[in-house]
Amino acid sequence: MDGMNILVTGGTGLIGKALLGHFCHDHVTVLSRNPNRAYQRLGHHINVISDLDQLNDLNDIDVVINLAGEPIVNKRWSDRQKDIICKSRWEVTRKLVDKIKASSNPPHTFISGSAVGIYGDQKANCIDENCETDADDFAHMVCQKWEEAALEAQSDKTRVCLLRTGIVLAKHGGALARMLPAYQLGLGGPIGDGKQYFPWIHIHDMVKGILFLLKHPETQGVYNFTAPNPVTNKEFSQTLARVLRRPHIIKTPAWVLKAAMGESATLLLDSQRAIPTRLQQEGFHFCFPNLEHALRETLG
Known part of the structure; x- marks a missing residue:
């Protein structure tokens, strides 16, 4: 994988x-609305x-990795926020696809984000x-249109891989970081009846999985x-409380x-018992x- 030209959107997420820490021998270009902040977070060895x-x-460009998108859980879904969530995914994806289609020698690989939310409850x-x-x-609806836009890039010159991501477990950032304060205070507990499935992935496996798709040119299509x-x-709630050695009594x-x-409560109440069949088959x-x-390693 030496010396590829890689374009990444959502690189500061x-x-x-x-992921970017693994591209030491590659030429990386990152799309960011705020180049100064991107250089601060990612270092000056990349091009922004x-x-x-x-x-x-x-x-x-050899590879495009499209991870851009306004976080879907941070704010209530007002009409304005829904618009931001959609546009931040669809518009960047459509623009990338247009540029791929306009290239006589397009990138051989287009890896684009999605989420298990596409399955509904x-x-x-x-x-x-x-x-x-x-x-x-x-x-x-967000994920379906996002995927449809990305798949437009598929051709005999470019393969498209779609990442239907679960809840990514990492110590800094993401859903886990927002849950920790309550659990550390002993206020953690199940949400609703607690029976809804919670599809999760460790950040290490998330990154390793993307690198796996990059290294295997025969892979394409949708991956959980x-x-x-x-x-x-x-x-999930019981395990997190146990790892943190805190009580587990408060239900929400x-x-x-x-x-x-x-409306965004559906993200926590809907159930997606998603399994990574295709990744494992590959x-x-x-x-x-x-x-x-996974939790012990993340929080250890």
Whole structure:
């Protein structure tokens, strides 16, 4: 993998930052609205652009990794926030695809983000990448259009891989960092009835999985980026409390969550028992297949 030209969007995010550390011998260009902040976070060995129009085409780029997107859980889903969530994913993706299509020698690989939210609420059903869904909720709609846009780049010159990501476990940033304060105070507990499945993946496996797709040119299409052992929200909550050696007594009823978060509460109440069938079929091995080990490593 020496000396590739890689273009990354979302490079200052949780996954992007962890991934970029692995591209020591490559020429990396990062798209960022705030180049100064990007250089501070990522170092000066990369090239930062603030607008894709700074690149006439992508003839000199080997790989595009598209991780851009406004965090979906940070704020209530007002109409304005929904618009930001959608545009931050769709517009960048469409622009990248247009540039790929306009290139006579386009990137050979386009890896683009998505999320398990595309499946909607699947209760206790085990779901892999073949799951067909008739969901009509916001998260499903965001991911579906995002994936459709990315797949437009597929050709005999460019393969497209889609990352249907679960909840990424990392110490700094992401969902876990927001949950920790309550658990550390002994105020952690299940959400709703706690039976909804919580598809998770350790940040190390997330990054390793993206590098795996890069190294295997035969891979393409949709991949669930979730650990092979999804757990219910109650199991997740109990395990986190145990790892932190804190009590596990406080339940958050669904109505309280809905009052606090509005429609975005579905992200915590919907159930996706997603399993990474295709990654495992391709021969990928998870370093952290089990939750307790993953949490101990993350929080240790």
